[in-house]
Amino acid sequence: MISYVANRAIQFVLALIVASVVVFALMSILPGNAAQVALGTNATPEAVAALEAQYGLDQPPLIRYFDWVGGMLAGDFGTSYVTGAPITPVILASVQVTGILVIAAIILAIVIAVPLGTFAALEQRNWIGVTISALSQIGIAVPNFLAAIILVIVFSLTLGWFPSQGWMAPVEGLGGFLIRLVLPVVSLALVQAAILTRYMRSAVLDVMREDYIRTARAKGLTRTKALFVHGLRNAAIPVITVAGVQLATLLVGAVIIEQIFVIPGIGSELVRSVANRDLVTVQGIVMVLVLLVLVINFIVDVLYPIVDPRIRNAS
Amino acid sequence: MSENPSTTSAGEASVDRRRRTKLRLNSSMIIGGVLILLIVALALVSFIWTPYGPSAVDPVARLRPSSPEHLFGTDRFGRDTLTWIMYGARITLMVGIVAVGIAVLIGTPIGIVAAVFAQYPWGTWLGAVIMRANDILLAFPALLLAIVFAAVYQPGTGPAMVAVGIAAIPGFARVARSGTMQVLGSEYVRAARASNRSVPAIAIVHVLPNIASMVIVQASVAFAISVLAEAGLSFLGLGTQAPVPSWGRMLQESQQFLSTQPELALWPGLFIALAVLGFNLLGDGLRDRFDPKMEARGNG
Numbered sequence: 001m002i003s004y005v006a007n008r009a010i011q012f013v014l015a016l017i018v019a020s021v022v023v024f025a026l027m028s029i030l031p032g033n034a035a036q037v038a039l040g041t042n043a044t045p046e047a048v049a050a051l052e053a054q055y056g057l058d059q060p061p062l063i064r065y066f067d068w069v070g071g072m073l074a075g076d077f078g079t080s081y082v083t084g085a086p087i088t089p090v091i092l093a094s095v096q097v098t099g100i101l102v103i104a105a106i107i108l109a110i111v112i113a114v115p116l117g118t119f120a121a122l123e124q125r126n127w128i129g130v131t132i133s134a135l136s137q138i139g140i141a142v143p144n145f146l147a148a149i150i151l152v153i154v155f156s157l158t159l160g161w162f163p164s165q166g167w168m169a170p171v172e173g174l175g176g177f178l179i180r181l182v183l184p185v186v187s188l189a190l191v192q193a194a195i196l197t198r199y200m201r202s203a204v205l206d207v208m209r210e211d212y213i214r215t216a217r218a219k220g221l222t223r224t225k226a227l228f229v230h231g232l233r234n235a236a237i238p239v240i241t242v243a244g245v246q247l248a249t250l251l252v253g254a255v256i257i258e259q260i261f262v263i264p265g266i267g268s269e270l271v272r273s274v275a276n277r278d279l280v281t282v283q284g285i286v287m288v289l290v291l292l293v294l295v296i297n298f299i300v301d302v303l304y305p306i307v308d309p310r311i312r313n314a315s
Numbered sequence: 316m317s318e319n320p321s322t323t324s325a326g327e328a329s330v331d332r333r334r335r336t337k338l339r340l341n342s343s344m345i346i347g348g349v350l351i352l353l354i355v356a357l358a359l360v361s362f363i364w365t366p367y368g369p370s371a372v373d374p375v376a377r378l379r380p381s382s383p384e385h386l387f388g389t390d391r392f393g394r395d396t397l398t399w400i401m402y403g404a405r406i407t408l409m410v411g412i413v414a415v416g417i418a419v420l421i422g423t424p425i426g427i428v429a430a431v432f433a434q435y436p437w438g439t440w441l442g443a444v445i446m447r448a449n450d451i452l453l454a455f456p457a458l459l460l461a462i463v464f465a466a467v468y469q470p471g472t473g474p475a476m477v478a479v480g481i482a483a484i485p486g487f488a489r490v491a492r493s494g495t496m497q498v499l500g501s502e503y504v505r506a507a508r509a510s511n512r513s514v515p516a517i518a519i520v521h522v523l524p525n526i527a528s529m530v531i532v533q534a535s536v537a538f539a540i541s542v543l544a545e546a547g548l549s550f551l552g553l554g555t556q557a558p559v560p561s562w563g564r565m566l567q568e569s570q571q572f573l574s575t576q577p578e579l580a581l582w583p584g585l586f587i588a589l590a591v592l593g594f595n596l597l598g599d600g601l602r603d604r605f606d607p608k609m610e611a612r613g614n615g
Contacts, residue, residue, distance in 0.1 A: 015451045022451075026463055137599075141592035143543050145550050145566065146584040149573065157574045164573075252456045256547050260570070271551055274466040282466045286459065293454045 005302055012298040019290045020072075024065050027283040040277070055081055055280075068283075077284035082276050087284050090269060095288060097167065098258070098265035102250045104181060105188035110243060112193040117200020117239075118232070121208065122224065132197065139194025145256045148187035152260075155183060165262040184261045188253060192246045199242045203235040210234070237307050244300030248293040344600030347535075350593030354404050354586070361401035369402050369560055371395070378576045387582045390565075391572065396582050402560035403583065407542055407590055410476050414541040415534050417480030418487050423530055425449065425484070426491025427518055434499060434514050446492065449485045457482035457544040465553035472545075472555045479544045483537040490533045494526030528605040535598030539591045546587045562587050 039047055052058045056067065071078055077087040116132055123129035156164035162183050168176040207213065208227065216226035255267030262268075266285055273281040366386070367373075373393035380388045387396035429445040432438030455463075461478035468474045498504060498521055499514070507517050548554030549563025557564070562583040569579035 011447070014447070015454065018448070018451050019454055022455075023463075026467060137596070138588075138592065140595060141539075141588045143546060143587060143591070145547060146580075146588060149566065149570065149580045149584060153573055153577045153580070157577075248454075249456065252458045255458065255462070256550055259551060270462060271553070274462060274470075274553060277466075279466060282463070286463055289459060290454050293456070297454070 001305060004305060008298060008301045012294060015294055016291065019294065020069055020287060021065070023283060023287050023290065024061075024068060027279050027286075028061060028064060051081060055079065072284075072287065078280050080273075080278050080281050082278040082281075087281050090281070091266065091284060091288055094264055094266040094269045095292075097263060098251065098254050098267060100181070101184055101188065101254050101257070101263065101265060102247065104185045105192065105250055105254075106243060106247050108185060108189035109192040109196055109246065112189065113196035113200050114239070116193075117197040118204050118227070118235075120197065120201040121204035122227070124205065133201065136194040136197040136201075139190060140198070142191060142194075144187050144191050144253050145260060147190050148183065148257055148260045151183050151187055165260070167261070167263045180261075184257050184263060187260075188250055188257055191253075192250060195246065196239065196242060200235065200239055203238045204231065207231040207235045233307075237304070240303060240307060241300055244296050244303075247296050251289055251292055341600050341603055343596045343603065347593045347596030347598075347600055350589050351597060354590050354593065355408065357401045358404035358408050361398075361405060365395075365398040365401050367395040367398045369394070369398055370558065371398075378572060378579070380576070380578050388576070388578050390568070390579060396565075396579070399560040399565060400562070400582055400586055403562040403565065403586070406472060406555050406559065406561045407545060407587075410472065410479065410545040411538045411541045411594075413476040414480035414483060414544075415537050417477065418483035418537055419530060419534060421480075422484040422487025423491040423526075426488040426493075427495045427522060427526075429488070430492045430495035430499060431514050431518050433496070446488070449488045452482070453485045455482055457540060458547050461544060461548050462551070462553060465548070470553040470556060472559070472561075475545055475548050475554045479541045482544075483540065486537060487530065487533055490529045491526055494529045495522050498522045498525045528601070532598050532602045532605065535594050535601060539594035539598070542587065542590045542594065 039051060049058075056064065059067075068078065075088060077091055079086055116136075120129045120132035120136075123132075152164045155161050163180055164183075166180050168180055170177045204227065208223075208231065210231070212230055213226050216230050217223065221229065252267075254265060255270060257263070258265040258267040259271060266288065270282065270285045270289075273279075273285065371394065373389065373395075375393070376385065376389050377393040378389065378391055379385055379393075382388070385395050385397070387400060389395055390399070425445060429442040429449075432442035432445070457479045460482045461475050464474035464478040465471075495518065499517070504517055504521055507521070508514070545554055545561070546563035546566070549561040550567045552564070552567065554563060555561035565583035566580055566587070569576075569583070572579050
């Protein structure tokens with residue numbers, strides 16, 4: 001178990017190093033010059049050279065890479081060439097907002113999907129089971145930004161239940177925070193719930209065919225009771241993996257949802273930095289997002305043997 | 316997989332092959348296929364005929380709902396929405412074809428090579444390194460990579476296609492690797508190796524035909540992802556640029572008229588969803604068909 005976790009941790013660190021090199025190379029070497037990009041194509045060579053010198057861009061790439069990584073390890077993502085302001089506070093503030101959105105969305109998705117998927121599996125041959133399966137198939141095809149627009153039309157513009165956009169920090173007022181949270185979180189959660197429902201359904205179907213369920217049934221348990229007592233823990237294993245992958249998907253999917261609902265999350269910062277040609281900020285935000293994706297994958301890898309003793313014993 | 320010959324005797328394998336050549340359709344394949352054909356037809360017809368020109372504006376008929384003159388209504392300039400949907404189908408399909416093409420052509424050989432390396436004592440670590448690199452690429456989702464490309468290069472359809480294609484490589488590499496591993500471990504391949512055929516030669520003769528079905532399923536799924544990524548990117552203004560019609564941008568532009576003319580959001584949204592649904596269903600249907608075990612289980 002310990003060697004398994006250590007092995008995963010080494011892989012995680014290696015992946016992080018390679019990813020940082022990839023991000024740095026994409027942003028700093030391929031396009032030629034971040035200062036040129038920041039100032040636009042009409043900038044004079046003198047202005048570009050001045051900006052380069054100011055931010056150390058005239059240094060060789062290797063030195064700039066280690067400066068960047070060293071800064072990040074010390075919690076400093078550098079200074080924006082465009083606004084001249086430090087990047088770290090911007091990232092910290094916005095990543096919290098996105099974190100709230102994404103975690104609320106995955107919890108909602110799980111709360112919807114686990115009972116629905118279980119029900120769809122138990123009622124497999126019934127019209128209810130078939131309807132749930134069909135609905136989840138359609139739900140997967142609806143991109144979150146389309147779900148958001150439909151929700152805004154129905155629940156905000158027509159019924160007037162929720163505001164169509166905006167954000168309020170929890171400390172500014174819990175009611176205002178919650179009411180603005182509903183539509184973005186539901187738009188993010190619906191698609192993921194649809195995907196998760198399908199995985200839950202097939203996981204439960206798999207489990208129901210296991211010998212231990214047949215044994216439990218032979219001992220007189222009902223189908224539902226056998227599933228709840230013996231099956232659900234095993235059905236949870238593939239679902240946890242999928243939920244982890246979805247958490248990573250949600251992080252990136254939140255970019256669009258934040259735009260629609262004008263939420264100051266990390267996605268909004270990313271899109272604004274791209275529009276401002278602010279490559280250093282883009283580089284920092286992309287690295288944070290990749291780090292979060294890798295951390296989520298690592299946690300899923302480590303959780304896996306805890307949920308499934310077979311893997312624990314095998315390693 | 317049903318095609319895994321190691322679990323079937325020679326006689327069963329030939330029965331399996333006969334069954335495979337006969338095209339058995341299931342409902343997922345039919346519905347998915349019809350939806351995809353509809354979108355392909357829209358794109359093809361747009362080259363010959365559209366109700367109006369893509370840039371034809373009608374100032375007196377702005378933001379109109381559906382009518383006999385404008386079947387899907389008009390936008391804020393009085394442009395015909397159906398015309399724009401038809402032109403948008405072209406971009407959607409083009410991005411999907413190029414992105415999936417890139418991913419198939421790069422990802423599949425990577426997976427096969429990684430599996431072949433793993434057959435040699437000297438190549439085990441190399442195969443492992445290839446797959447680790449592949450896993451790292453998985454940390455860059457399609458939309459994120461496309462946003463990075465839009466930041467580094469100018470936002471546009473080209474960088475979007477390439478970025479989505481690169482992000483889809485790991486999926487194909489994984490599928491190709493596990494398929495190749497299965498084939499190389501099978502009895503008839505061991506027999507071929509016993510008669511001194513080299514592993515690369517076996518890979519070409521036996522592996523490619525046997526993993527084709529898995530790659531096709533993966534292609535269908537990747538196509539759905541690329542439709543979503545292009546729409547999302549254009550929605551952010553970082554994909555296909557004006558004045559080229561794109562469903563994602565139509566949806567984005569509809570946002571300021573949601574309270575007055577929600578139909579503007581309906582049509583591009585509907586077609587994005589239909590395209591994704593079509594490719595997802597086709598992928599599911601093909602997977603069931605190539606793997607009858609899944610079908611019997613009632614998955615899908």
